[in-house]
Amino acid sequence: MNPLAAVGRTTLLAVAAIGRITLFTLSAIVHIFRAPFYPRQFGLALVQIGWLSLPVVGLTSLFTGGALVMQIYAGGARFNAEAVVPQIVAIGMVRELGPVLVGLMVAARVTAAISAEIATMKVTEQIDALITLSTDPMRYLTVPRVLAGILVVPLLVAVGDIIGIMGGYGVATGSLGFSPAAYLRNTVNFLEPLDIASSLIKGTAFGLIATTMGCYFGINAGRGARGVGRATKSAVEATAVLILAANFALTAVIFSL
Amino acid sequence: MITVSNLFKSFGQTPVLCGATLTLAKGTSTVVIGKSGSGKSVLMKSILGLVKPDSGTILQDGAPLDQTRFLDDFGMLFQGAALFDSLPVWQNVAFRLLRRMPKAKARAIALEKLGRVGLEADVADRLPAMLSGGMQKRAGLARAIATNPSVLFFDEPTTGLDPIMARAINDLIRDIVRETHATTLTITHDMTTVRTIADTVMLLDQGKVHWQGTVPQLSESRDETLRSFIA
Numbered sequence A: 001m002n003p004l005a006a007v008g009r010t011t012l013l014a015v016a017a018i019g020r021i022t023l024f025t026l027s028a029i030v031h032i033f034r035a036p037f038y039p040r041q042f043g044l045a046l047v048q049i050g051w052l053s054l055p056v057v058g059l060t061s062l063f064t065g066g067a068l069v070m071q072i073y074a075g076g077a078r079f080n081a082e083a084v085v086p087q088i089v090a091i092g093m094v095r096e097l098g099p100v101l102v103g104l105m106v107a108a109r110v111t112a113a114i115s116a117e118i119a120t121m122k123v124t125e126q127i128d129a130l131i132t133l134s135t136d137p138m139r140y141l142t143v144p145r146v147l148a149g150i151l152v153v154p155l156l157v158a159v160g161d162i163i164g165i166m167g168g169y170g171v172a173t174g175s176l177g178f179s180p181a182a183y184l185r186n187t188v189n190f191l192e193p194l195d196i197a198s199s200l201i202k203g204t205a206f207g208l209i210a211t212t213m214g215c216y217f218g219i220n221a222g223r224g225a226r227g228v229g230r231a232t233k234s235a236v237e238a239t240a241v242l243i244l245a246a247n248f249a250l251t252a253v254i255f256s257l
Numbered sequence B: 001m002i003t004v005s006n007l008f009k010s011f012g013q014t015p016v017l018c019g020a021t022l023t024l025a026k027g028t029s030t031v032v033i034g035k036s037g038s039g040k041s042v043l044m045k046s047i048l049g050l051v052k053p054d055s056g057t058i059l060q061d062g063a064p065l066d067q068t069r070f071l072d073d074f075g076m077l078f079q080g081a082a083l084f085d086s087l088p089v090w091q092n093v094a095f096r097l098l099r100r101m102p103k104a105k106a107r108a109i110a111l112e113k114l115g116r117v118g119l120e121a122d123v124a125d126r127l128p129a130m131l132s133g134g135m136q137k138r139a140g141l142a143r144a145i146a147t148n149p150s151v152l153f154f155d156e157p158t159t160g161l162d163p164i165m166a167r168a169i170n171d172l173i174r175d176i177v178r179e180t181h182a183t184t185l186t187i188t189h190d191m192t193t194v195r196t197i198a199d200t201v202m203l204l205d206q207g208k209v210h211w212q213g214t215v216p217q218l219s220e221s222r223d224e225t226l227r228s229f230i231a
Helices: A003-032 A039-049 A051-077 A082-123 A126-132 A137-175 A180-190 A193-219 A224-254 B040-048 B067-072 B089-093 B103-116 B133-145 B163-180 B191-197 B215-220 B224-230
Strands: B002-011 B014-024 B029-033 B055-060 B074-077 B151-155 B183-187 B200-205 B208-213
Touching: A003 A137, A003 A193, A039 A051, A039 A082, A039 A137, A039 A193, A051 A082, A051 A137, A082 A126, A082 A137, A082 A180, A082 A193, A082 A224, A126 A137, A126 B040, A126 B074, A137 A180, A137 A193, A193 A224, B002 B040, B014 B029, B014 B040, B014 B055, B014 B183, B014 B208, B029 B040, B029 B191, B040 B055, B040 B151, B040 B183, B067 B074, B074 B133, B089 B103, B089 B133, B103 B133, B133 B151, B133 B163, B151 B163, B163 B183, B163 B191, B183 B191, B191 B215, B200 B215, B200 B224, B208 B224
Parallel strands: B029 B183, B029 B200, B074 B151, B151 B183
Antiparallel strands: B002 B014, B002 B055, B200 B208
8 A cells, every 4th residue: 555645545534524623613603693592402501511510620720729839839949939939820820721721621521421412312313303303403402512612611711710829829828838918919910911811712712622522523423332432532532632732822822912 | 295216325335225216195104115224214314304315306296305394394203212312201292392382382282292102191201211112112203293294204113112012103103194194104124014004015125116016915916025025
């Protein structure tokens, strides 16, 4: 087999897949603004994506904030810069770790659940049943989840940022000897509106990616239990990679402003 | 009347439909039989627009079939019932009704349809996963007839059921078809289903209709392919 042909074939398949995913995402966004809208499905998606993700987001952020303080304190001590711990923790959590951690947690929890649920509906003909009941799966299954993801993941990111900073605050004041008032003052004074805006923008983008990938791979699942498993695995992998890539691109764009 | 002419469909290099042609006359019950892989499901899904044929025409009352209009007056019982497992049984049955009328009225109709297929009212608030296979099929049938559609499709209605439940489902389908005068298409391997509900029987073989006739003609036919299938 010609290796160049194999490379070409793989490239073409990858480009075709990117094209399909892009068209699916654009279609989902366009359908947000078109009737009919399914409020019950939207409400369920808000609870699933937002409310039920709070514990895992909170715990992840709390432990990461605590660990971050210890790392920065230990590193800063090498050149007598322990005093900048609050500022670096704040900027690290809000600009980078908060959005990325929440995005990856949502990918693990929400993307996997959406993909497995929709893929199971596909293999049990429930999506065909929806169509025969004059219901567009894009409007009934995808739009409520994508809209909920766009709206609620930035809020999760904000909650994650605050809990992460408070995790750092707890460790810094509890075991590293920082003054509670000074720590909070340094954190609040150092953060700029652009830092917070970038966190929320990233959250919105990651919410879109996580929900769209879950729906896309679920709807395009293959047959049987293997198809469901493969769809879920692909959805989580694609979401994780896209979130990290989008994080890089957004960071480059936002902080070049 | 639904007319399917010269339908061709291949998946990759594998031809599935090779010029399938058939007519579903208004108010009659057509049953398509055929061995696995003969194209029965693809034929049904092509009519529904779930599979896009490579070529061929599908007409409804002489005009190209308008999928939106067709599905508005259509009901289907799926092989595995395909009930939405996140919704209670009554909401499955009333799925289409809930867009057209108040919730209380939709629920009342759903309960009536559940009763029509032999399910008690206490089933209405259960989730589909809590029902047996036979009860799920009945609930799927109730959903199919909820809006009294003029076209009904049944995909392997007795597959996976014990003989007693299969007979009950066949009798229900026969009675419902007689009551509603709906145009129906059924695909099945079950010859009891054929003998119970069919006005017209078609044998699909190698992607096209190989034999067509009535139930009495089915027994009398000397066609080798047909006889090997029904033996």
